[in-house]
Amino acid sequence: MDHAAAATLPDAHPDHLDTSTGVDSRKLAFWTFIGSECLLFGTLIATYMVYKGASRVPPYPHDTVVNGQAYEGILDIPLTSLSTFILLMSSVAMVLALSAVQRGDRAWGRNWLIITAALGATFLGFQVYEFNHFYHAGLKLSTNLFGATFFTLTGFHGAHVTAGVIYLLTLALLVHRGRIGPEKSITVEIAGLYWHFVDVIWIVIFPLVYLIR
Amino acid sequence: MTSETHEVEHDIHDHPTNRTYILIGIVLTVLTLLEIGGYVLEENGTFAPGTAALVISVLSAAKFILVVMFYMHLKFDSRVFTGVFLFPAALATLAIAALFVLYHVLGQQGNTYKLI
Amino acid sequence: MSTTTHTIPAPAAAPGPAPSETGLWSWITTVDHKRIGIMYGVTAFLFFLIGGLQAVLIRTQLAVPENNFLGADVYNQMFTMHALTMIFLALMPLTSAFFNYIVPLQIGARDVAFPRLNALSYWIYLFGALFLISSWFLRLAPNVGWFAYANLTEPAYSQGVNVDFYVLGLQVLGLASIIASLNFIVTILNLRAPGMRLLRMPVFTWMALVTSVLIVTAMAIFTIAVTQLLFDRFFGTMFFDPSKGGDPVLWQHLFWMFGHPEVYILIVPMLGMVSDVIPTFSRKPLFGYNVVVFSGILIAWLGWGVWSHHQFAVGLGPIAESFFAVSTMLIAIPTGVKVFNFLATMWGGSIRFTTSMLFAVGFILMFTIGGISGVMHSAAPADLQQTDTYFVVAHLHYVFFGGTVLGLWAGMYYWFPKVSGRLLDERLGQIHFWGTMVGMNLTFFPMHFLGLYGMPRRIFTFSADLGFNGMNLLATVGAYLIAISTLVLTWNLVRSWKRGQLAGPNPWGAPTLEWSIPSPPPDYNFLEIPTVRSRMPLWEEDSSKQGGIPHGRAQEGMDTITLGGTRVAEMEFPDEPSLMDPSEAHADHIHLPPPSYWPIILGFGISLLFGALIFRHVTGPLHNLWYLSFVGFVTTLVGIFGFALEPGHDH
Known part of the structure; x- marks a missing residue:
């Protein structure tokens, strides 16, 4: 806003929305929330990095030799690569869902939302399998620092995915009932922001935990 | 006084199309495969450990930026x-x-x- | 005040009750930022009195050597709870009270961006605060210091529920402040009146924005640190347990990465308050507005890079220590800039020493002393001598009491008339001010010497032959004086709420928007949203005149705004007497959100979810009460859906 505009216009809002910045308040709140989430996950990741390689007892994440004895890494890279791919695809489904809702396509808006949630649930299924497998292979929260940092970091992410799946299914229901049309597409857009953010966090976690030794 | 038209469609026209979205999905998949490639190359000794970590980090940063810029619309918003x-x-x-x-x-x- | 009505856009919603309803239910379901501000204020002030009582008990214990008034264990709980109560239950929520009440008025808004979320953060705060303080009444309070250094907090060294209260209570309280701050950020960025550009906002609103950004970032780190501690205590992890490979120093890092920004969370709002108070009572615009704002931002930004100066004694190595020493020294620059801006504002002004102004000047003086002893800590070798001595206690109290509390009282005397419509009594105010000033210097100044002579902190008693006796007694006398002065303030608040002198809209002749509307403001705040053309909309015309801006006066029973007989100009609305008359019919078109009971349900659910976990470490039949945590979880889930899908609210 330049000074002249502010002085002459009775309404100095720069954009179509009735807010000072011209952006939707809910969306702004959500981006701020995402900013806060960055520090939540940032702290978990920082802790993981600090304690990387500090475990005193096996199981270790990757193949390791300690005092001449070889230990097999517990992480299953091919399996997690697959679940990573699935979460990535759910993000693609999410943008398609938003685009369908925005052009008023109720059926496909609903369908893509359900597909997104289903892909998310599949990712969670992989995680449940992985956690269960680790548990039986002797890795618990209380086993070593790898267990503590790994389960809290990925578990915290998994909790976000779970919340996201419920969130998306609720929206799918609302779209199906016609309560969210193009005029309210911002609701879906915000859910999309959440979902993509959860994906972005996994984009950071996957290489840090699984790929970088 | 100009009436405020609440065009919800406002920011769609400069948004990418579904084609772009799918294209980016493919790029993200390829980048992920490259990341895994980096891991494999380190496993079989082609990459030194530091190199692999660097390559994988750069690839992951690229994915991060792509999702945030395009899927989360930060580039257009x-x-x-x-x-x-x-x-x-x-x-x-x-x-x-x-x-x-x-x-x-x-x-x-x-x-x-x-x-x- | 009684004939305005809400109109609710969604036909599905039940019609809102009349706005002036005053029953208990109307307070429980309110989403009005002013009522929530008052609730925050009253609750936090009561906790301030409890925190003060704790301080008095601590000083009584330390009055004479080898005293056994409290005993070692209760003393440990007492100093821990004094810090937790003051920081999390009193001072932060008191600033929150001012943010809630004043910020929307200063930017020309009818409410905050998310009124129900605002109510939610209050209820979470209230339940979390009751949970934490209950531990104190049960004599089961945290006893490890507010910093809760590992590995003392690990289950092996702190059995029982004391540390659990810390972990669970702060988890809940942190959530409340994050939610509140998200709301303030959006409110300040998005709900400004037309023409209220960022660099036209009152400095208090600016500092509210800066503080909120600090809270959403710093509190997130703390939330995770506390969660990790919770996992250590409840699920057998070893994040901070060195016997299993964990590192206690990591807790220190995470804690102070939050803790240092937290210090700024507690001081930056007051820097904003006095930036509004001083110009008003000096009849001069703030000297160097831009510089004051940007140095506020700089303080917050630099505040992120100094956390390890709390850990010099741990031995981080020369590189890290040099870095943190230099960054700490840098902070003195923007802080000093602000102090000089305050002084330059007063220079040549027509100063009126109301109680509010006295506290603002006291703030500058005392905070500067605290700042100077703070810079002394930045020298790592000297800090080794000062760490864990009373020197640090002196320093932090000059910042927290001399800065935060005096700043708060400046704001209290300044804005109380806006909230209640009545002035606080000036004579009692002067007694309060001088009692507080003399008391705080008697209490805290000797502590500098005590510290340098070697008296350690957190020790429940000392032997008679160490030479500490006289100064400790002096400090205790000072503490009692502060306590008496605070009672004078309490009496003043209670008495003036109903019987104080009527204030009128703008008793001080202040320049910012909140003074353009009646005191107390109607539910909808502004009948017409004003258009803003300058930083000091109510001073625009006067400032161009010869002879400066005249002081305002309280005008009994009058509704129009005048500054020494001159009507304020450029703002269309003060000319309209109808604006001051809320019974005008055209208040009907103003849409206010209907009340909602979901915030209290959701707030209760979240608090129960965490709070009930306390029974995990209780033996006996009470142990099973921890299953209430699941009830809390279900309540939270139901609450979220009820909240999100409630008709009549967009968000």
């Missing part, structure tokens, strides 16, 4: 969003980097952290 996201994101990165330096570069007191 108001700069306000970029601000409220970038500041904490930068803080988080700095916090991770600072603790990494304190522990793994400056080698803090207390426990000695050697790769086992």
